[in-house]
Amino acid sequence: MKITKVDLIPLNIPIGHQRLLGVGALSSIENIIIKMYTDAGIIGIGEASPWGVFAESSKSVYVILNNYLVPNVIGEDPFSIEKIMHKLDKIVVGGSFGKAAIEMALFDIIGKYLGQPLYNLLGGMYRNGVKLSYSVSSQDVDVELKEIETLIEKGVKIFKIKTGIKRHEEDIERLRRIIKVLGNRGELRIDYNQSIVRENAIKYCRQLEEFNPTFIEQPVPFWDVEGLEMISKAIDTPIMADESVFTPQDAMKIAKNNAADIISIKLMKSGGIKRGQKIAAISESANIPCYAGLMWESSVGLSASLHLAVATKNISYGGDLYIPYFLMNQDLVKNPHRFEEGFVIPNEGPGLGVELDEKIVSKFKM
Amino acid sequence: MRIIKMETIPLHLPVKAPLIESGGVFNEFNHVLIKLHTDTGTVGIGEIEAYPSFERLGVETQEGILAILKNYLEPCILDQDPFNLVNIWQKMDKAVEGYLRVKAGVDIALYDLLGKHLGIPTYNLLGGQVRSEYDVEGVGYGISIDKPEKVAQIAKKAVIGGYKELELKGGDENPDMDIERLKLVREAIGGKIPIKIDFNGYYDTKTAIRILKEMEKYGLQWAEQPVKYWDLEGLSMVRQAVNVKIVVDECVETPQDLIKVIDKKAADAVHIKPTIKGGLSTAKKLSAIAEAAGLDVIPGTSAPTGVGMSAAQSFLASVPKASRGIHGSPLDILVEDIIADPIPPNSTRIKISNKPGLGIELNEKVVKKYRVD
Numbered sequence: 001m002k003i004t005k006v007d008l009i010p011l012n013i014p015i016g017h018q019r020l021l022g023v024g025a026l027s028s029i030e031n032i033i034i035k036m037y038t039d040a041g042i043i044g045i046g047e048a049s050p051w052g053v054f055a056e057s058s059k060s061v062y063v064i065l066n067n068y069l070v071p072n073v074i075g076e077d078p079f080s081i082e083k084i085m086h087k088l089d090k091i092v093v094g095g096s097f098g099k100a101a102i103e104m105a106l107f108d109i110i111g112k113y114l115g116q117p118l119y120n121l122l123g124g125m126y127r128n129g130v131k132l133s134y135s136v137s138s139q140d141v142d143v144e145l146k147e148i149e150t151l152i153e154k155g156v157k158i159f160k161i162k163t164g165i166k167r168h169e170e171d172i173e174r175l176r177r178i179i180k181v182l183g184n185r186g187e188l189r190i191d192y193n194q195s196i197v198r199e200n201a202i203k204y205c206r207q208l209e210e211f212n213p214t215f216i217e218q219p220v221p222f223w224d225v226e227g228l229e230m231i232s233k234a235i236d237t238p239i240m241a242d243e244s245v246f247t248p249q250d251a252m253k254i255a256k257n258n259a260a261d262i263i264s265i266k267l268m269k270s271g272g273i274k275r276g277q278k279i280a281a282i283s284e285s286a287n288i289p290c291y292a293g294l295m296w297e298s299s300v301g302l303s304a305s306l307h308l309a310v311a312t313k314n315i316s317y318g319g320d321l322y323i324p325y326f327l328m329n330q331d332l333v334k335n336p337h338r339f340e341e342g343f344v345i346p347n348e349g350p351g352l353g354v355e356l357d358e359k360i361v362s363k364f365k366m
Numbered sequence: 367m368r369i370i371k372m373e374t375i376p377l378h379l380p381v382k383a384p385l386i387e388s389g390g391v392f393n394e395f396n397h398v399l400i401k402l403h404t405d406t407g408t409v410g411i412g413e414i415e416a417y418p419s420f421e422r423l424g425v426e427t428q429e430g431i432l433a434i435l436k437n438y439l440e441p442c443i444l445d446q447d448p449f450n451l452v453n454i455w456q457k458m459d460k461a462v463e464g465y466l467r468v469k470a471g472v473d474i475a476l477y478d479l480l481g482k483h484l485g486i487p488t489y490n491l492l493g494g495q496v497r498s499e500y501d502v503e504g505v506g507y508g509i510s511i512d513k514p515e516k517v518a519q520i521a522k523k524a525v526i527g528g529y530k531e532l533e534l535k536g537g538d539e540n541p542d543m544d545i546e547r548l549k550l551v552r553e554a555i556g557g558k559i560p561i562k563i564d565f566n567g568y569y570d571t572k573t574a575i576r577i578l579k580e581m582e583k584y585g586l587q588w589a590e591q592p593v594k595y596w597d598l599e600g601l602s603m604v605r606q607a608v609n610v611k612i613v614v615d616e617c618v619e620t621p622q623d624l625i626k627v628i629d630k631k632a633a634d635a636v637h638i639k640p641t642i643k644g645g646l647s648t649a650k651k652l653s654a655i656a657e658a659a660g661l662d663v664i665p666g667t668s669a670p671t672g673v674g675m676s677a678a679q680s681f682l683a684s685v686p687k688a689s690r691g692i693h694g695s696p697l698d699i700l701v702e703d704i705i706a707d708p709i710p711p712n713s714t715r716i717k718i719s720n721k722p723g724l725g726i727e728l729n730e731k732v733v734k735k736y737r738v739d
Contacts, residue, residue, distance in 0.1 A: 247658075313456065
């Protein structure tokens, strides 16, 4: 079996309301869908979910895919994932967003060829479903309280509050009000997206411990691993590394220095499932659990993270699976995975297990 | 698909010549073959090696292996869907702590099963094929510790025969004999062939540094386990003191062990043997950790039949960067191999099978001949 063609479809997907996070603002989602064709008649799908303020922009990801990555996968055997990804590494350093999209399409093809859901090729169904975390980020507390109430009714059990945009005192007030509404109906998590200065981080995080969050994510800039380590060692609440860990080498650095308590794996950061697995293995050996982070994927990209999290014991903190269910105005697939009682449960179909809704894809095409 | 039966077959395998290591002598091998039968008719094959416990921690007797399989691991496997590797491992780890080489045999049999069921070679379940053939690390399972003239003769014959890398066994009451062996080998074969000496954890730190510094003069590329497996600080000191690349083997049985080695900066390379270090599942994790820490990966085997060898080959086929080849044909040391189409003895370059699963079938006649139950 050989790859014969790859189509790239850049999209602009509208969202309910603007999101403000520590690292930047989001007003619409500019994902790129890829369709990978083979001479066996099997088509694999993938998705890149870029975000300029985080790492890569949609235009640069498109260029990397179109000019560098896609031409170098034509003619390859989709089973040869390590070989292909190493080849792509020699052509582009980094470029993990495009590489992730390509790699998940390879896995989709393999799953479809073998007639197996992807989780069966990654270690099997270790857990039936993955806990869905919703990120609260409109930064208008009254809107957020209504949002939380509505989502609790819809079955969401985990809320991750994006902090660090407003003043710290305002965040505290906001969290007080959220906790009052949330009560014991849901689990609270906090994400700073790199927005605290190091000298305040320990003090601020300590003050947030009043709210008993499950973890506090990426308090300081991604490059300040020493700062992250200091905070992790000073604070009782687990500190999760997100932007500080892209690659397995980054994970090794955190593991060696015990610089974080949890690591967020995002396929867009790692450059695909295989490297996500490697990060999970490195973290596991250092007794550091992982989280299934997402950028802004629809159910296409979400599927890849979902299958990995279902099959990987060490990815035990759930994931940012809310985007296609509760952020996008419309999802890109006909058959999203079932969301039930707070968990996303993977479809049993082969490969990623989801089918593109071509009408919607066309509608959002740029 | 469900596993309906686990068959265990103890084997006694005679050798052509004893293997002499620093810790002792292997005059025979006593393996346990595993066959996992499923309701679809597909059968997965694995093996577990029992050998003298001087070799390393975690070696189990043949009787012990059979008991662990029957009493602890079989209940974890029966009625399970073989795709559920992570779940099965969790059950096995809950049933009994350790015994990684026994669990390795089960893991390998599961991978054989999955490959056969799906009609694909096992390396396609490990990330796909990166290489289709390899240069063998000769000779046999390493050139036995012996008189320097004899070792040099074997090395010379090997290089003439086409071997491109050699492994010598080391670790001697008289350390200068190790130096003498290397000296004579180099006189016989020149300086081009990369050599690894496997000391199997014999020396103290100072002696190791002294002799490795001497050996550097003659040309030594790799030194495996020069000091005791538990002495990571000592190993780190050796590594800082010499230019020879340090390989860990017995130090690392688990991913947690490897993190410790990396933490202590004790190694340049890790010898990853799927047949004894928790199977292909664990080999994948070990190689991920090594890769991220910049350690060389040396895929390897211990003392397999063609069954265990095929598992090492599946791993070697899929590892992105492998710094050395694996041992050659089991027939270099065993009187008979238990697989149909065994690798011919004295093979210096081996092609990796692309048949489904591990790519091998048993020779049931030979299995019957050597079974001891």
